[in-house]
Amino acid sequence: MGTLRNALAVVFSLFVAIALPSPIWAQGDIPPANFTIAFIGDQGLGANAEAVLNLIKNEGADAVLHQGDFDYVDNPAGWDGQINSVLGPDFPYFASVGNHDEARFYGSGGYQEFLEARMTRLGIPWVGDLGVQSSFYYEGIFIVLTAPDIFGANHDLYIRNQLAADNSIWRISSWHKNMRLMQVGGKGNETGWGVYEESRAGGAIIATGHEHSYSRTHLLSNFESQTVASTDNTLVLHSDDPNTPADEGRSFAFVSGLGGFSIRVQQLSGDWWASIYTSDQGANYGALFGVFHYQGNPRLAYFYFKDIDGNVPDEFFVQSSVGEGVANQPPGVDAGPDQSVTLPAAASLDGTVTDDGMPNPPGAVTTTWSPVSGPGTVTFADPGGVDTTASFSGTGTYILRLTADDGDLVASDEVTVTVNAAGGSGSGGGGTCSLGSTNYSGDSSLGTLILLLIPFIALGLRRKLR
Template identity: 50%
Template sequence: MKPRIIPTLLTLVISVAVVAVLLGEDSFQDNKVVVSGLVATDANLKVAFIGDSGYGANFEAVLNLVKNEGAQIVLHQGDFDYSDDPDGFEAKINNILGSGFPYFVAVGNHDAASWNEGCGDSDGCYAPIFRNRANAQGITTDDPDLNDQKYSITYRGLKIVFAGENGNNSEFAGFVANQLLGDSHIWKICSWHKNQAAMQVGGKTDEMGWDIYDNCRAYGAIIATGHEHSYSRTKTLTSMATQTVDSTCANPQSLCVEAGRTFAFVSGLGGHSIRPQLRCLPTSYPYGCNGEWASIYTSNQGAAYGALFITFYVDGDPYKARGYFKNISGTVVDSFDIKYGPNPASPPAPTPAPVPSPNKETVPSPEPGAEETSVSPSPPDSEVTPAVSASLGAEIFAKEKIPAYLTLLVLLVTMVVIGWLWRIGRLR
């Protein structure tokens, strides 16, 4: 062996050893996503989810419930006032919650005619009203043009992606995937109006397609919808299209959320009307179909108007959330806990590759009043399938574990040191 080859081999061996120690052995496994730090929400961040409200006395009662429960943000999953009256609808919100209250919306089919900026409605247009409302609170949408009915925001560490109402649209599925790809927030919400028939218990048909549902599940985002005028919540699912309950987390009151598994709900009792249960009978637990439903609240169960509340980062644990549905009479009809993170004994089922989107790139949104909090995760590393991990893992690795420039720096420093030692004769 030529003498000059020796320092070269030593350089390679030592460099690989150093990098391996820095990265950890799991980083070299193709199917692992290694995350050293995630972004937490504010502690005890309470979110109210409503939909299908109208803007009469029932809606006012729901808004008063939201206020009395101490919610800090409302996510409205579409069908606002049913009268194409954007100015009047916002006035109702302002009268009860205040003009500065964080109120974010997904467009519903009854809102579409007056949604776009420049809609020509003498009573205003929803998109600019709610964009400007967000901007006034220091919240920037990923794109100021909301006419395409899709946008994303980050509020106090909660990532929220909104999609439109105009049916089975691959653009929406791709947008959701692009927004969630490599996102480091612990808690993520997908919000839209319409459903698939199997994701509600009334008479709605397939209107959104499965890609958008399963893309949200693949990235561990909670799915919030409206459209059907009732309340229903699934158990933890590892497939939305087949409504497969996670056998390792099947308790209806204890949910698990991470890449590959999540839950979905319909919260459509915002004030307009209340409809019956037509699917998955009987009307009491355990319900029919595939056993996917944890809670159903319709006219068959004597439903009253109300809202779903979820509080994130509870009990001092950034990976824990707690939810309940409460009606305007003060009755809690559903309650549950949510835990973020994998079950090490059983990784989630394989997930399909997300549908790509040609539109809108992720632009981080500034937080109002405070910076996001980074925390180190207590759950072990999450298994994801190659279809998702090929790109997702690369982004998280670059952002969260160790930058490529640091690896290169280690290599260069090692080469210089060994070269110097060789020159002075210490390695001969």
């Protein structure tokens, strides 16, 4: 089937593109198609940091979201100049403050002043203390920047209130530090669990740095207890419904701390981790890329971590079921390539089904295989499975259909299976005729023609010999 990215590219070509509303930064909008954000942290100055910025440029990213620790030498002008030298002074570059940025964050010539100047040049308004307790909309994505255990207090309540007032389909909650079990290195419990839990309840992606490695959780229904909601490689975001007693919030967190300063060893592990990339795994510097509004579906994003050597140790998909920006889209269905089998073998059906998680409920897709046409009967090993096998009672050409139903919309795709007889080429099998000591093999109609011509050829030879 190829890579995940190529497979989904085929599936989502079935979707109808949705026109972008305006203005760009109004809440409830959707991102432009294939809008890409690069997530980095713990950067530094010099060749490694510049290599990551060049990677971001070469990948065609549309914005950077930096999870703190900028240059480690308290040089705001030098740090801003490094960004400008690679990405340009008007490139959208957003950041949460890190613990190594505290001394020069505020005041004249500080990091915040450079960040504010960039936002102003781009015409992007924000609310609050930028990089500390602030929020803004950019290209249909709602971004909340906080600084737990660095500046300010009550960051969990701030996150709760910001997300409760938002109806965007994509929300990102960004800060620098971690809780011990939300990183795989030597960091302790610094932020408190509240920022994680409020972000999860609001259906926001959680972006952090601080530890100099890359790690990403599975979809979690509780961060404090590390409760895994799903280990699927497509993570479906949900926000909590305040009108029900259940807690429906689902999200994931990542640490993207390989921005260029250093790479550390792995010290911790756990079954809630989906991907870990440290010096123990041969990590190099890089960035996590999120491609939103992927392949025509505004509620789908493709994420991949890529290092400066071109290695991709992690790739996954995220579907959003939060917000009000987009109506339900039909499932994407691919029944797989056409194929031929020879009796008594069964056909292996390799289907692909994706969905935007709407409507919710049910928040799930029902799939069914069924025969459309053919000369015999078809038996499916698992009619409800996306991948299954099909057995046939006889030779011929069969058309099979894979149908997906999300509870509101139905979509389907078909595959053709040619079933051949054992030891032959199917219902139009070959034949063999003999003339003297020479055998002629091929299509049976050709053999019949040769047999009919033999008497006439023999009669002609006799007359010529006379």
